[in-house]
Amino acid sequence: MLDHTDVQILEELSKNSRITMKELGEKVHLTGQAAASRVAKLEDNGVIEGYTIKVNQVKLGCYIHALLNIYTKSTHHQPYLSFIKTQEKFVINNYKISGDGCYLLECRFPSNEMLDQFLVVLNKHVNYKLSIVINK
Incomplete structure (x- = not known):
């Protein structure tokens, strides 16, 4: 079970996963070493599965969402799923869903x-x- 400090750590890492452990500790009222220990425990327990970057798709030239x-x-x-695998340059997520x-x-x-x-190929x-995102 996560305590309040663990939740704060997750919130701060979600904002900036490149934060130093010293800075993280200051934000959650721990030492840098204690913050690093907490992060390692969250990783070991599978709460933190990995770190990633957020890419600005418009700056990459992908204007249509x-x-x-x-x-x-x-x-x-399978034919659909095989086709989607060949379209990695366009596909962000493919969710299997219930409902509509x-x-x-x-x-x-x-x-x-x-x-x-x-x-046409799809x-x-x-x-x-099809729905086009107008604004986020």
């Missing part, structure tokens, strides 16, 4: 033309409903 509800044409999903649709696909595209090309495997 699309969400697609995916409706498979049969119970055999079988999957929720999150993608980024540099242009409407690239989105259209993707959709439609060979599944049906979809």
Whole structure:
């Protein structure tokens, strides 16, 4: 069970995972060594699974943020899943979901033309409903 300090540590690391242990300790009222020990324990217990970066997709030239509800044409999903694996440059997340649709696909595209090309091939495997993100 996490205590208040562990929760604070997670919040601070979520804001900046590159923070020094000394700075982290100051923010959660511990020494740097005590903060490092707490972080190591959170890692060992699997609470912290890894560290990552947040990439600005627009600065990479991917201006179109699309969400697609995916409706498979049969119970055999492998053709769709195989296609998605070949589209790593566009696909951010592919969630298997309950409710409306079988999957929720999150993608980024540099242009409407690239989105259209993707959709033409996607439609060979599944049906979809497209939504474009206007603002975050």
